[in-house]
Amino acid sequence: MAEETPKPQAQATVYELILYAFNLLTGYAWQAMGYVVNPATGKTEVNLEEAKIAIDCADFLAGKLGDHVEPEVRKEVERVLRDLKLNYVSRSAEASKEA
Amino acid sequence: MGLTTFARAIADGAGRLLWKTQLTLRTTGLQLLSTVRALPETVAEQIRTWRGHTLAMPIDEQRQLLAEFYEKFEDLVELICDAGFNADATPYQARYEEVRAWMMRAYPLLKPYMSAHLSYDPSDAEFGLSVAGYATDAMEALFCAEQLHTLLEKDEGHLIGRIERARSGLYRYADYLRGIIGT
Incomplete structure (x- = not known):
């Protein structure tokens, strides 16, 4: 009985890595805006400064994707960014009202 | 004499x-x-x-106009988001004027058909009255202001809801047209 040779794993492209980092950053941005519970503390915490940095970086990464991803993926990335920015504007307005 | x-x-x-x-x-x-x-x-x-x-606009023309309008709408939303996020509307004003001019021409053609699919909120009409001097629906309220910074500054926390109402209206109208063409 011949031994099965392990199949070589497909190498991730840089665009897949960018998408991975994009998802990490957007997830963090939602958390930093207080819309998602922080899994470490079990509470919602608002840190708009960090949220802005996360959104800025996600926006930068999205710009690098260009036409290297499927049009549907690109549209989804743009939609997520728009939602994040709008919610950031809304949260900032709330914060300045409270201040 | x-x-x-x-x-x-x-x-x-x-x-x-x-x-x-x-x-x-x-x-x-x-x-x-x-x-x-x-x-x-x-x-x-x-x-x-x-x-x-x-004498109404034929369905095919409505569908074509709606497709173009939807693209411009997403451009407008992107502009609003970017300007709001960067807290500076100046770099986006020129592009806003272009999109606004197009929408001001196209929306009156679409409005008679789209009205039935829009959700209404008093804040939309109030916004139009305070900015442009006439009552607006959710869609018109997004481009009735001449200046982009006015749109952002006069927003009292209704912007996200307004965009969602306008977008849902477009989706519902598109579904309706699809339904007609499909039958």
């Missing part, structure tokens, strides 16, 4: 009559010209009515 005055009065009267005649002729000519110019459209409409069609 009396004869001179009489002759002058006659000449004056004749001059006025001539001037009035010229004016009447010119006005009539202009009216005739505008009627002739409007004729092809009127004839097309008449033919449509005779053939049993309504």
Whole structure:
């Protein structure tokens, strides 16, 4: 009985890595805006400064994707960014009202 | 002396009559010209009515206009998001003006059909009244302000809801058109 040779794993492209980092950053941005519970503390915490940095970086990464991803993926990335920015504007307005 | 005055009065009267005649002729000519110019459209409409069609925009044209409008709408939302996020509307003002001008021309054509699919909120009308001087729906409220910074500054926490209402209206209208074409 011949031994099965392990199949070589497909190498991730840089665009897949960018998408991975994009998802990490957007997830963090939602958390930093207080819309998602922080899994470490079990509470919602608002840190708009960090949220802005996360959104800025996600926006930068999205710009690098260009036409290297499927049009549907690109549209989804743009939609997520728009939602994040709008919610950031809304949260900032709330914060300045409270201040 | 009396004869001179009489002759002058006659000449004056004749001059006025001539001037009035010229004016009447010119006005009539202009009216005739505008009627002739409007004729092809009127004839097309008449033919449509005779053939049993309504004067409403045909479904295919509505669908085409809606597709173009949706693209511009997403451009507008992106502009609003970017300007709001960067807290500076100045770099986006020129592009906003372009998109706004297009939407101001296109929306009145779409509005009669889209109104039925829009959700209404008093804040949309109030926003239009305070910014442009007339009541607006959720869609119009997004481009009624001449300046992008006005749109952002006058927002009192209603912007996200307004965008969602406008977007949902577009989706519902598109579904409706798809339903008609599919049947």
